[in-house]
Amino acid sequence: MDTVRIAAVGAGVVGLSTAVCISKLVPRCSITVISDQFTPETTSDVAAGMLIPPVYPDTPIHKQKQWFKETFDHLFAIANSAEAEDAGVLLVSGWQIFRSIPTEEVPFWADVVLGFRKMTEDELKKFPQHVFGQAFTTLKCEGPAYLPWLEKRLKGSGGLILTRRVEDLWELHPSFDIVVNCSGLGSRQLAGDPKIFPVRGQVLKVQAPWVKHFIRDGSGLTYIYPGISNVTLGGTRQKGDWNLSPDAEISKGILSRCCALEPSLHGACDIREKVGLRPTRPGVRLEKELLAQGSRRLPVVHHYGHGSGGIAMHWGTALEAARLVSECAQALRTPAPKSKL
Amino acid sequence: MRVVVIGAGVIGLSTALCIHERYHSVLQSLDVKVYAERFTPLTNTDVAAGLWQPYLSEPSNPQEAHWNQQTFNYLLSHIGSPNAADMGLAPVSGYNLFHEVVPDPYWKDVVLGFRKLTPRELDMFPDYSYGWFNTSLILEGRKYLQWLTERLTERGVKFLLRKVESFEEVARGGADVIINCTGVWAGALQPDPLLQPGRGQIIKVDAPWMKHFIITHDPERGIYKSPYIIPGIQAVTLGGIFQLGNWSETNNIQDHNTIWEGCCRLEPTLKDAKIVSECTGFRPVRPQVRLEREELHVGSSNTEVIHNYGHGGYGLTIHWGCALEVAKIFGKILEERNLLRMPPSHL
DSSP states (O other): OOSEEEEEEOOSHHHHHHHHHHHHHSTTEEEEEEESOOTTSSHHHHSOOBOOOOOOTTSOHHHHHHHHHHHHHHHHHHHTSTTHHHHTEEEEEEEEEESSOOSOSSOTTTTTSEEEEEOOHHHHTTOTTOSEEEEEEEEEEOHHHHHHHHHHHHHHTTOEEEEOOOSOGGGGTTTOSEEEEOOGGGHHHHSOOTTOEEEEEEEEEEEOTTOOEEEEETTSSSEEEEOSSOEEEEOOOEETOOOOSOOHHHHHHHHHHHHHHOGGGGGOEEEEEEEEEEEEOSSOEEEEEEEEETTEEEEEEEEEOOGGGHHHHHHHHHHHHHHHHHHHHHHHHSOOTTOOO | OEEEEEOOSHHHHHHHHHHHHHHTTTSSOOEEEEEESOOTTSSHHHHSOOBOOOOSSOOSSHHHHHHHHHHHHHHHTTBTBTTGGGGTEEEEEEEEEESSOOOOOTTTTTSEEEEEOOHHHHTTOTTOOEEEEEEEEEEOHHHHHHHHHHHHHHTTOEEEEOOOOOHHHHHHTTOSEEEEOOGGGGGGTSOOTTOEEEEEEEEEEEOTTOOEEEEEOOTTTOTTOSOEEEEOSSSEEEEOOOEETOOOOSOOHHHHHHHHHHHHHHOGGGGGOEEEEEEEEEEEEOSSOEEEEEEEEETTEEEEEEEEEOOGGGHHHHHHHHHHHHHHHHHHHHHHTTOOSSOOSOO
8 A cells, every 4th residue: 555545534723733743654645634614613713722731530640741741842842933923822921820729739730831830929919819829831822823824734744625524434435544533522423422522611802912911710710811812711611512602691701700800801892702612521532443334444543522621732642643543554554464453 | 389390201290190199188279280392102201111120230229129119019009900901001921031140139029929930941042041030010101101191181280391491490480399300301401410311222013922021131231232022012012222322312223133133033933023113212321310309599489399310221110119209208398388288198
């Protein structure tokens, strides 16, 4: 087999970054990203893109830390290069604050971000309702710039992009030899996976250029994330809610909670409401599956279920997915009558 | 009581406000006027990036350290008000970078969260081997002057565009107390060999991804002669020019190149940033701030002059502490003249 033909389903941050990693890792392959939605219409475009990782209950901590570190290092290099503005990557400092002392004062990712330390008494005075806080510098990676940047990288190495809604992974057989399933919530249908469900997030994107720091309440429900051209105010975590239309009452609530943390936001203007459905799962599904139907075989690498950690973990998980794809490609190339994948 | 403030930069306007706030209600009548040749956006304050940060070494007058701290605390008390951004005020964090280990600055406990840089942070700046991180404040000159002007106008303070030729002229016009906030041009009213212009040139760019200030230090070259990048509310200020004795008000192409090359080397992401504007200003450099009173005998009356000028490159950093000190001196003058209706509530 000369060229291994690989299809990546899904064009969010996971689909595109996986495609880029595959194009770099797998020799003699062609990679096509297939999706019905592209930037700026993906979930990755709604996310603020702050590198503050969630915890996946089903994934060992050392693995999460590895994925986060690989993503952080990858984006850190971009942030310090001339590409930073194009790629939508920037450094932001700020505070994560708690209304009661958290059980874990130092999270697993403390030494991955920069300058992590406890907030001083003087710093906490700014947040009278909060008794504990962490100060650090991390990265923000903005979908609307980063996704086009990934697409450019992909096309530069010969990758293709196809707009199409895939209803069944078998549609990709026999045109493609390997499928990488990065369809997020789409995997409920495409992989028949009942473990993945939406956690609805509503945010406001506002103009408040004087805000230079992020502020995140430790509960994760209220946050202020300054970006390149707007500030993201959030948020909500509504399990099982598929509704993509913004709710005006929720927007009022978000603005009010954020103004309580940062009163200068009363002067924010040009307020835009956005909704994203986090593709949530107890752990990221990152594994091979050989689909079989009669005599047909289709090797699939599943790579989905990042929940609220899509951007924070994408590069680390994409590297691993690319390794799995590489293994599949190797197996296809190895001439053996009854090869097991 | 007729007060004339000469000068409408940050020193003039903040001193006028401080005096009016404290004495308006304890005096039978208080008339405050501001005379100036230049108003915002044409003052030196408008050129300043506006970062609160004193010089690294202790000031020769220890009162200045106190005034710096008073200013920081005063500004900090406005953080948390919905109007902070209208004042041009916002918290900002960032980096001070050095080529070798240096002692901590005397103001390390005034700013928030002061710490040394970690090795990974220093990796971002390959030309530097040591540094600090802290949270400070931005007080954008132009916005702050606009805000001060609004507050003063609400209080009935009048502004007059006037070139003042002498203190006597103002005294003859009926002023009881003159506050001299003429900054780098104070020498025109009264020769002061200690006062010199510290010419600065800055480039303002559109680089909204820059959320931190980055200030480099080169002890061999001196303060403000090493590249610095300071984000403001809308634009980012790039600088690194300090020329003692240079009165040239026009932008200089060599200085432009020095700033641009220095800042792009420090922060490669600036390479494609769009230039919004470029300006020149004169820091009113003096070994220490001149803040003292002087009696003027004009005809048969005594006019008091309170000098408040010579704040170098730290005018915004020190302004409120100085304004409070001037207000204290003003209060003494009122006491001496038996003008106080009731004791001032606080000074």
